[in-house]
Amino acid sequence: YEVKKVKKKKRKTGEQINKVNLIFTVKEARKLVVKSLQFSGVSMVKESGLRKVMETKQRGYWFSQGFFRDTDFELDKNRILRYYADRGYIDTRIVKVDKDTIRNDRKKRDELFITIYINEGKQYTFGGVTISGNKIFTDDELYPLITLQKDDVYNKSKWETSIQNIRNLLAENGYIYFAMEIDENKDEKNHVVSYAVHITENSKAHVENIFITGNKKTKNFVIERELEIKEGEIFNAKKIQRSREKLYNLQYFSAVNIDVKPGSELGLVDLIFDVEEQR
Numbered sequence: 564y565e566v567k568k569v570k571k572k573k574r575k576t577g578e579q580i581n582k583v584n585l586i587f588t589v590k591e592a593r594k595l596v597v598k599s600l601q602f603s604g605v606s607m608v609k610e611s612g613l614r615k616v617m618e619t620k621q622r623g624y625w626f627s628q629g630f631f632r633d634t635d636f637e638l639d640k641n642r643i644l645r646y647y648a649d650r651g652y653i654d655t656r657i658v659k660v661d662k663d664t665i666r667n668d669r670k671k672r673d674e675l676f677i678t679i680y681i682n683e684g685k686q687y688t689f690g691g692v693t694i695s696g697n698k699i700f701t702d703d704e705l706y707p708l709i710t711l712q713k714d715d716v717y718n719k720s721k722w723e724t725s726i727q728n729i730r731n732l733l734a735e736n737g738y739i740y741f742a743m744e745i746d747e748n749k750d751e752k753n754h755v756v757s758y759a760v761h762i763t764e765n766s767k768a769h770v771e772n773i774f775i776t777g778n779k780k781t782k783n784f785v786i787e788r789e790l791e792i793k794e795g796e797i798f799n800a801k802k803i804q805r806s807r808e809k810l811y812n813l814q815y816f817s818a819v820n821i822d823v824k825p826g827s828e829l830g831l832v833d834l835i836f837d838v839e840e841q842r
Contacts, residue, residue: 564588595664597621597629598674604658604681608650616642619677631675647683648719653749653756654684687717690750690757692725697762699738705729705762717756729762737767737797739823739832768798770834771826777838781815786836789813798832810838817841 565586570579600621602610614620617639622629640657647655658680667674691713694705708728710721726745733741742763749756773794775786789809792802803821810819818839826832 594672595631596672596674597631597677598665599676601676601678602681603678604683607652607683607686608647613643613646616646618642643679643681645719648717649721651686651688651716651718652683653687653717653719656682656684658682685754687749687754687756689713689715689717689722690748690755692758692760694760694762697764699736699764700732700762704732708732722758726760729760731800733762733764734798734800737769737799738764739768739798739800740765740830766830768830768832769826770794770796770798771831772833774833774835775838776835778840780840781838785813785815786810786838790836792834803834806836810836815840 565588567584567586569582569584571582572579597619598621600614600617600619602613605613618635619631619639620627620629640660643657644655647653660680661676661678663676665674665676689711692709694702697705709725710728711718711725726743730741730743733739742765744761746759746761747756748758770792771794773787773790773792775783778786790806791809792799792806796802807819807821810816816838820837820839822835822837824833824835
């Protein structure tokens with residue numbers, strides 16, 4: 564980049580003022596196009612499924628231009644492992660990736676040939692879960708939140724959703740100070756994954772103060788009347804989410820961010836609704 568000093572006159576007074584011009588010189592890299600995207604070692608899942616979850620596409624695949632981006636490709640590796648883990652293959656690993664680049668002078672671009680080598684491993688089933696420590700919520704309330712059934716093919720996303728369901732139940736009823744310990748038992752001989760979950764619910768949290776920030780044109784009372792949760796109430800994640808949705812429905816705000824801060828003493832929290840007004 565280059566900085567050039569210049570002098571300008573103010574229109575009204577004619578006074579000379581110092582300014583600078585910034586000149587950025589950019590050297591463009593060659594276009595890198597994915598000409599071929601291949602897999603090696605894939606037999607237990609469909610390659611078409613892997614291609615669908617990846618952001619990196621071969622040129623011409625579903626009308627893709629096929630431009631290669633390194634950041635997308637690094638995330639694609641995680642997407643591949645997630646795809647396998649949702650089908651029970653939790654030991655899957657990417658052994659290596661070969662990238663060969665060939666210059667295409669006629670089309671004035673570099674063409675990339677990618678081969679991803681995968682070790683799939685064995686498929687695991689779900690061995691079940693035991694929940695302990697719960698005193699407020701009964702087993703009849705907690706176990707139905709587990710979306711995986713014993714002897715099902717293990718699915719990582721479903722298991723994570725199950726745990727989130729329990730967290731949501733606790734938060735929606737004011738138990739935001741809960742503790743949850745999750746122990747995984749991975750039987751590599753029989754290819755079974757089971758879990759032991761220990762929950763400590765602790766005491767309920769109450770809302771001490773609600774603060775509204777970011778509003779310059781909109782009066783506080785306009786925002787407050789849309790809030791379903793009030794000061795002094797038990798913390799309720801569902802009410803807070805509905806309040807956020809109602810604020811968006813006003814169409815006054817381009818963003819509504821919610822923050823939770825500790826209150827003046829244990830068991831009390833402050834809620835901050837930070838809004839960003841739009842035209």
